[in-house]
Amino acid sequence: MSVESAALVYFSPTGTTKAVLSKIGEGLASKLHHIDITTEDRENIVVDDSLAIIGIPVYAGRIPPVAVQRLKRLSGTCPCVCVAVYGNREVDDALLELKNLVTERGFKMIAAGSFIGQHSFNTAERPLADGRPDSSDDALAVNFGEGIAAKLARNDLSEPAVPGNFPYKPNGPSLGGAPVTVADSCDLCGECEASCPTHAIKITDGVVVTQPDECIGCFACVQACPTDARVFPATERLEKVRQWLFDTCKARKEPVTYI
Numbered sequence: 001m002s003v004e005s006a007a008l009v010y011f012s013p014t015g016t017t018k019a020v021l022s023k024i025g026e027g028l029a030s031k032l033h034h035i036d037i038t039t040e041d042r043e044n045i046v047v048d049d050s051l052a053i054i055g056i057p058v059y060a061g062r063i064p065p066v067a068v069q070r071l072k073r074l075s076g077t078c079p080c081v082c083v084a085v086y087g088n089r090e091v092d093d094a095l096l097e098l099k100n101l102v103t104e105r106g107f108k109m110i111a112a113g114s115f116i117g118q119h120s121f122n123t124a125e126r127p128l129a130d131g132r133p134d135s136s137d138d139a140l141a142v143n144f145g146e147g148i149a150a151k152l153a154r155n156d157l158s159e160p161a162v163p164g165n166f167p168y169k170p171n172g173p174s175l176g177g178a179p180v181t182v183a184d185s186c187d188l189c190g191e192c193e194a195s196c197p198t199h200a201i202k203i204t205d206g207v208v209v210t211q212p213d214e215c216i217g218c219f220a221c222v223q224a225c226p227t228d229a230r231v232f233p234a235t236e237r238l239e240k241v242r243q244w245l246f247d248t249c250k251a252r253k254e255p256v257t258y259i
């Protein structure tokens, strides 16, 4: 079969998952249709393309729970590719969890991959997969897209094995706290409010109000703010995690594909 149109479906608060999926799509040479579920509120999302490439970031070795909720609103019967993007620590059970979830939604997984994206906790002092995906990752993603197109051209819909264990590891604890807005730097543009996957940010009477209990620590608002007014306070837990990741995940990991 040929891939006339492919849907790129992603939950991607800081944009790396979207970037990886876009490169895989380039290799397919098809019409690409973006379905961004990062802040999506629709109850039903029907995918009627000839292929779906579905991507999520790894949070504590799992799919972020809010992304699970969004993925459960998808349905489709086409072949699909599962992609987990992670910050150079581990994928753990996220790819298996994604495969199981999309299979329940009617899709047929025919390929999968894990790719590396700059860690949301990256800082200049403690770089974590800084600048990834880079040109080498991009080339591998395009090549993966070409491999998927070739597999479909052979009418091969076989399901590759993916790593992971069931029962899955438990979801990670909250980072404690949420980003705050430095009022002097904020021009109330609303980018933070629009970027928040859980709608935890509301601008009311000229003040940016964040519900800390709803914050998932994804850093979308910090990245989206054009004036650098959104700052995640360096809580003891966040700093400990940053240091641990910096100390233990220095060695560069490479994308792995299953086809």
Ligand SMILES: Cc1cc2nc3c(=O)[nH]c(=O)nc-3n(C[C@H](O)[C@H](O)[C@H](O)COP(=O)(O)O)c2cc1C
Pocket (backbone or CB within 6 Å): 011, 012, 013, 014, 015, 016, 017, 018, 056, 057, 058, 059, 060, 061, 062, 085, 086, 087, 088, 089, 090, 091, 116, 117, 118, 119, 120, 121, 216, 217, 218, 219
């Ligand atoms: C709360 C949280 C937990 C994370 N947990 C992991 C993890 O377990 N393993 C890992 O390698 N990266 C982890 N990351 C890093 C993200 O997977 C990585 O930054 C990814 O590229 C973000 O995707 P996005 O840019 O599409 O939002 C975590 C990031 C956040 C915000």
